[in-house]
Amino acid sequence: MTIDKELTKVNPAAYAPYRNPREYITSWTDKIWIARGLGHIHDHYSPDVKVHTAYGETYGMDNVISNSLQKMVAFPNRGGGHDDVVWEKRGDDGFISSHRVLNNATHTGHWTYGPPTGKDWVNRSVAHCLVKDNLVVEEWVIRDEFAVLEHLGLDPYKVAADLAKKSPVLGTTINRENSSITALDSIDNVLARGISGPRPDIGRAECETVLALFDRVWNQKFFDEVPEHCADNIVCQTVRMRRVMGINPYQMETMELLSFIPDGKLEVKDICVHDSEDLGLRVATIWLLKGTYSGSPVYGPTNNAPINILGSSHFEFRNGKIIREWRIYDEIAILAQILRNDSVNNN
Template identity: 65%
Template sequence: MSIDAQLNDLLPSAYAPYRNPRDYITGWTDRIWINRGLGQINDMYAPDVKVHTCYGETYGMRDVIGNSIQKMVAFPNRGGGHDDVIWEARGDNSFISSHRVFNNATHTGHWTYGPPTGRTWFNRSVAHCLVRNNVVVEEWVIRDEFAVLEGLGIDPYVVAAELADHSPVLGKAIESGEKASSFAGVIADPVVAGISGARPARYREDSAMIVRYFDEVWNQRHIDRVAHYCNEAVVCQSVRMRRSMQISNFQMEVMALLAPFPDGVIEVRDIAVHESADLGTRIAVIWLLRGTYSGSPVYGAVNRAPVNIMGVSHFELRDGKISREYRIFDEISVIAQIIKHGNGWKSPTAIAS
């Protein structure tokens, strides 16, 4: 399936005046963040846009623009590479776009984390946007925030403790999946339809393969099945800029996330597949890991806190197997949930002392 064939699923009005959905996403992102055309956010987002994050839900344009101004002042040289845009049609005038960005910036202005440090940070993030009638109506945002704090030399546990007191990350919506939360409900068959809506009847085989990968390797703990789903030279790019190569190291990255949450179960909540001549076949997956902090004390003293981890994986396929995975989730959100639960929790620093 070529990129031109996938464009046949959409009316040109879905991404006009750009050539295709990838140009639509990268073009207006640059206009807002590189050219600082903040007012154009009003043109690109619906007035009642829903933004889902690992910390709760935001509705409407005021918060989107206000937060963007603050971030631009704190990190005026913020740059980023458009690593990839994996898009798929959602009807003839809508599409889902999973936009992966490699970010870097120097902290020269005041920000949520305090006064300027003069230090530079690097991370990856994904904006998973539902575009309908040429505007973004819903967005799921996942960032590797631990990498930011690590780069700035700021204790992530201090920041997570502050979020535990003030952020909606620990509200009932995130704990129980109420209302429009990113964690609400259960997806019956993500191959057919996910949180972004019904999928086109194509790439079902590749999509089903990815769902089986999560079920067998992650949920059934058949870690040896990594060799069945991945190429021998598979690469995993994960949080805190970790990079692992080959089957055995890929297996360790899977187990490293499960070890603190040994009862964890992953649910696939959205899938988008795109194929292009330059980048081949890629699959974007929004997933949710539910578990309790009852295993390895990676994030301080174990306290059996219930944890919801919203994450995203971008897979690159070669010869029907996974050749690369970009796996992103927000550890600060995880730590905040653990801290809020209390029950004897102590930070790794406190334990060490």
């Protein structure tokens, strides 16, 4: 499918002095994190930026700089590969950028998880940034933190128990009623408008394929319909650096995720499409899966804890079908919600 370039054209002032939104995102990310130009955050973030995570949300540039400084000290050799930037126009003066990164680092400084272990870790993350007038005004960040703890040899249950009492971002108790992940607005028609604002009508066929996959397969449990949406050699790369290939393994990966939250319902909160000569057409999503921990005891004994999973999936298309999915969510945040429920009920 050919996308109307006029509908995708972004005002160059929104990403100046870079050549395009992709270069805008990757260049300043390297400038801040690789060259350690932390002060450049002032050049690229709005003073009142809002940052959403699986644990809560922060407001203002001071929090961004403080959290970034601490992370740089804990992981001074932190590198990362820019897996992809899926971007799409938002209004006359901005764009949404879904930046998928393969991170790696060595734990040589103090961090939320404790003193240095000296061990290496690798994970994937997505930074879904809304850029207006050349500044990031809102960001949704999703990280595979379980992979980090696994590589560092730390107990994820102990870390999650600590987070259940106090969020590392906010320093306050996780509150399901008021947290950012439950307060995300209900979306009437994500093809027209998501949490990042109104979007152009592009890539409709591919977007509808993604939405049908989430609705029919994830929500309605028609796992036999996966071949209708995905190529026979579908590859899914997901949390803890797992990789599966083929229809049957893809079905099982999805079923296993849903098995511990069998009443879960997923809603796509944002969607964007980009088609490029080098990578083809990709669809990026932010989604929220809500239900109760009432199925398979994947994370210990089930306790009917309310669970909210903030996730992101990037889909790559070929010949009208999904050939790759990158699926990222935070299992430590899931554990924290389960353990917090036990703590509340035992008090």
